[in-house]
Amino acid sequence: ALGRDGSGDADGDGAPDGDEFRAGTSPINGLSVxxxxxxxxxxxxxxxxxxxxxxxxxxxxxxxxxxxxxxxxxxxxxxxxxxxxxxxxxxxxxxxxxxxxxxxxx
The missing domain is CATH 2.60.40 (Immunoglobulin-like)
Incomplete structure (x- = not known):
């Protein structure tokens, strides 16, 4: 288990990783918003x-x-x-x- 709760912002684009998963954007690509x-x-x-x-x-x-x-x-x-x-x-x-x-x- 990675131990992440989705509140981080791995790509630094201002959107939490969990929100990006739900929106269908990539949480590791800052241009995917x-x-x-x-x-x-x-x-x-x-x-x-x-x-x-x-x-x-x-x-x-x-x-x-x-x-x-x-x-x-x-x-x-x-x-x-x-x-x-x-x-x-x-x-x-x-x-x-x-x-x-x-x-x-x-």
């Missing part, structure tokens, strides 16, 4: 894309004030059908700045 990319079309709703593990479920959260401690959920969790997850923010608040994060649910 769960990250999202926001595609903001000139007209229409922003799309949030992220590297995903097929069959895993993710939740996208947002906030309009980066200093706020509170995150709100976009409606509906996303179960990835491929190596890319996608959600569309159609909440239509019209705010100029919005901040997102993607959480692994299962």
């Amino acid at each position: 769960l990250k999202a990319v926001i595609v903001a079309p000139t007209a229409g709703d922003p799309q949030i894309l992220w590297s995903a593990v097929p069959g895993r479920t993710y939740r996208v959260q947002f906030k309009d004030d980066v200093t706020s401690p509170t995150w709100e959920n976009l409606p509906g969790d996303v179960t990835a059908g491929s190596s890319t997850g996608m959600a569309i923010d159609d909440t239509g608040t019209g705010t100029e700045d919005r901040f997102y994060r993607v959480l692994l649910v299962d």
